[in-house]
Amino acid sequence: MIIPLFLFTVIFLFKNRNSNILKNLPIHIPIFYQSFRAVIEVLFYYTFLAEILPVQATFHGYNYDVLLGISALFIGLYAMQKNASKKLLIAWNIVGIAIVLFAAFIFITSFYAPSVWGTSTKFILREFNQFPFLLLPTFFMPSAIFVHVLSIIQLRKQLNNLQ
Secondary structure, eight states: OHHHHHHHHHHHHHHTTTOHHHHHSOTHHHHHHTTHHHHHHHHHHHHHHTTSSOGGGSTTTTOOHHHHHHHHHHHHHHHTSTTOOHHHHHHHHHHHHHHHHHHHHHHHHHHHOGGGGTOSSOSSOGGGGSTTTTHIIIIIHHHHHHHHHHHHHHHHHHHHHHO
């Protein structure tokens, strides 16, 4: 499911990079969208407490997605200012993509290669491969990447128009 969604992101955004939607969408909207990630991380913590996820997949471990989700609120407010640095906003989006990819690495290695974490036992239980947990790799992660890439395209266009 993940590869087709990433292909969709690349093709859709490439084909529509000059659309009026990108031109007219306020730059703070895609940034505020990323705040959903803080809520997801809190849910991960409760899933860890239910012993479905390992600690490294939470903010008590190595998953710092909660910080990006919280920062989205402040960066979104900053983006609403006329003099907001487009380069800073692009950098924030790139960091956001890196955090999503690192979180994916944590989940994949916890399930398929637990030796990365010093054990031979899978950390993630089979329950995580069912609904509603299945929404994470099939919807939430791709949508976060999609919106980050959309935001970067939009910001780069605005940067190019200023120069």
